[in-house]
Amino acid sequence: MTTDFAGNQTIIEIVYFIASVLFVLSLKWMNTPRTARRGIRAGEIGMVLAIAGTLLHHGIIDYKWIAIALVLGTGIGIPLGLVQMTAVPQRTALSHAFGAFCVTLVGTAEFYLRSPDVPRFMMAVLSMEVILGSLTFTGSLMAAGKLQEVLPQRPITYKGQNFVNLSLLAIAVAVAAYLVVHPGARQLFPVMIAVPLIFGVLMIVPIGGADMPTVISLLNSYAGLSAAAMGFVLESKLLIIAGALDGSSGFILSVIMSKAMNRSFTNVMFGAFGQVQASAAAGAEEKTVRSASAEEAAGILAAANKVVVVPGYGMAVAQAQHKVRELYDALTKRGVDVRFAIHPVAGRMPGHMNVLLAEADIPYDRLMEMDDINGDFPQTDVALVIGANDVTNPAARTDTSSPIYGMPILDVDKARTVMVIKRSMNPGFAGIDNPLYYLDKTLMLFGDAKSFVNNIVHELAGNAHG
Amino acid sequence: MLAAFIGFEVIRRISPLLHTPLMSLTNALDAIAVVGAIVLVGEHKSTLSFVLGVLAVIAATSNVVGGFLITDRMLKMFKTSRPTKP
Numbered sequence: 001m002t003t004d005f006a007g008n009q010t011i012i013e014i015v016y017f018i019a020s021v022l023f024v025l026s027l028k029w030m031n032t033p034r035t036a037r038r039g040i041r042a043g044e045i046g047m048v049l050a051i052a053g054t055l056l057h058h059g060i061i062d063y064k065w066i067a068i069a070l071v072l073g074t075g076i077g078i079p080l081g082l083v084q085m086t087a088v089p090q091r092t093a094l095s096h097a098f099g100a101f102c103v104t105l106v107g108t109a110e111f112y113l114r115s116p117d118v119p120r121f122m123m124a125v126l127s128m129e130v131i132l133g134s135l136t137f138t139g140s141l142m143a144a145g146k147l148q149e150v151l152p153q154r155p156i157t158y159k160g161q162n163f164v165n166l167s168l169l170a171i172a173v174a175v176a177a178y179l180v181v182h183p184g185a186r187q188l189f190p191v192m193i194a195v196p197l198i199f200g201v202l203m204i205v206p207i208g209g210a211d212m213p214t215v216i217s218l219l220n221s222y223a224g225l226s227a228a229a230m231g232f233v234l235e236s237k238l239l240i241i242a243g244a245l246d247g248s249s250g251f252i253l254s255v256i257m258s259k260a261m262n263r264s265f266t267n268v269m270f271g272a273f274g275q276v277q278a279s280a281a282a283g284a285e286e287k288t289v290r291s292a293s294a295e296e297a298a299g300i301l302a303a304a305n306k307v308v309v310v311p312g313y314g315m316a317v318a319q320a321q322h323k324v325r326e327l328y329d330a331l332t333k334r335g336v337d338v339r340f341a342i343h344p345v346a347g348r349m350p351g352h353m354n355v356l357l358a359e360a361d362i363p364y365d366r367l368m369e370m371d372d373i374n375g376d377f378p379q380t381d382v383a384l385v386i387g388a389n390d391v392t393n394p395a396a397r398t399d400t401s402s403p404i405y406g407m408p409i410l411d412v413d414k415a416r417t418v419m420v421i422k423r424s425m426n427p428g429f430a431g432i433d434n435p436l437y438y439l440d441k442t443l444m445l446f447g448d449a450k451s452f453v454n455n456i457v458h459e460l461a462g463n464a465h466g
Numbered sequence: 467m468l469a470a471f472i473g474f475e476v477i478r479r480i481s482p483l484l485h486t487p488l489m490s491l492t493n494a495l496d497a498i499a500v501v502g503a504i505v506l507v508g509e510h511k512s513t514l515s516f517v518l519g520v521l522a523v524i525a526a527t528s529n530v531v532g533g534f535l536i537t538d539r540m541l542k543m544f545k546t547s548r549p550t551k552p
Contacts, residue, residue, distance in 0.1 A: 059508065077533075095528075113515050245477075
């Protein structure tokens with residue numbers, strides 16, 4: 001049977017090669033928004049080619065179930081592709097979980113098909129595939145749960161946590177090592193899946209909301225690496241390439257994210273902010289803040305020449321991006337120069353704020369990266385902070401005892417006036433007090449981001465008419 | 467290795483503006499693992515590999531479809547913005 005289809009094998013190789021090239025191009029075109037959609041097309045075509053090519057595979061005898069599974073998967077995929085933009089972080093986490101689930105299942109099936117005749121190298125990559133896959137599966141589910149707020153967002157820490165986690169990982173690696181030497185030990189294989197599954201849960205438990213951008217990137221990287229490992233097991237260059245692309249993309253993003261928080265990987269993974277909360281919160285009393293109404297805020301904004309809006313996760317939670325757009329329109333109409341300062345870790349995943357603001361139709365050339373806008377704050381009349389906290393905390397520059405000391409921040413405190421829309425004086429996720437709020441030039445606008453921005457817009461409109 | 471290197475070079479140049487769509491795109495591409503799963507289902511070598519394969523195809527396909535769909539939706543939004551504003 002196989003010899004008849006030797007020609008097919010060549011075709012499949014060629015098709016896979018084209019698909020790989022398309023995948024690389026697809027990422028290359030993601031460079032700028034101008035060519036990005038072309039990138040998607042390339043990716044889609046590559047994917048369709050790859051799947052079609054696979055169907056030519058000589059060993060395939062059962063097409064019915066492939067079709068059923070493809071249709072079912074599509075049925076699940078469509079609603080997942082149509083979620084609200086604010087739900088993108090948890091959707092992404094969920095899709096990491098699905099990807100890892102797939103890889104783990106395939107790895108498991110391959111093991112039981114091949115055992116006990118598994119060469120050592122094969123067994124080593126297969127172990128890597130399954131370990132990374134299963135820890136990414138539960139880890140991503142946990143992350144999605146936290147993002148969706150089904151699970152508590154606060155980091156949960158306990159004594160000896162790191163010891164427990166590292167021991168679990170060590171057990172998994174030890175089992176893998178044993179299997180490399182004795183691939184016939186089938187009864188050990190479930191252990192190698194179960195232990196990382198538990199590890200995945202425990203790994204995410206101590207991680208809080210603000211660390212999510214890093215963690216999501218890291219999980220992205222793991223998912224990619226496990227797929228690349230699967231590529232080695234199946235000897236598929238296409239899979240190795242796609243997996244490596246995903247793995248390195250996730251890795252780069254996590255490095256960018258960690259840098260943006262001035263923390264190392266290990267710090268994010270093992271050093272939950274939990275411990276410092278008590279001391280930081282204690283010093284928060286006895287300081288006064290100045291608050292203002294929407295009317296006053298509108299007056300100040302209308303009189304300004306340059307306004308920089310600093311959005312954060314609070315804007316996403318309040319779904320305020322469309323109101324922010326109205327504010328942007330109202331101010332632009334009055335000749336005010338409005339720009340948006342986006343901190344790399346604002347929100348819950350890399351680039352989260354950009355997507356939300358783009359959803360609200362705010363032109364992307366108004367969205368500035370931290371390094372590009374920080375120098376402009378001294379010339380800025382009003383910095384309007386909407387639902388952001390730690391990324392504006394000047395303590396990161398000055399207070400060596402602050403847990404976020406050294407983290408690059410947006411220098412909003414250098415603007416002439418700072419306005420902060422915030423629901424209450426409760427410190428943000430990290431429980432770190434923000435000295436910005438007590439500055440003389442800072443006005444606190446207490447309220448829900450959406451309704452408050454709405455009120456400002458109304459005031460601006462009212463002024464225009466009266 | 468080479469792929470990782472190319473990936474590294476290509477991705478480093480992507481602007482932070484597009485990090486979210488980038489991640490959902492790589493996610494969709496990653497679901498190419500579906501090819502391995504399809505072979506498992508198609509070859510039907512054992513009941514276990516068949517069942518696991520079907521589940522894997524479902525999971526990966528949902529990633530392919532969902533991933534491309536949402537990435538496209540995001541990028542469409544970036545496109546409607548007017549890059550030449552005063």
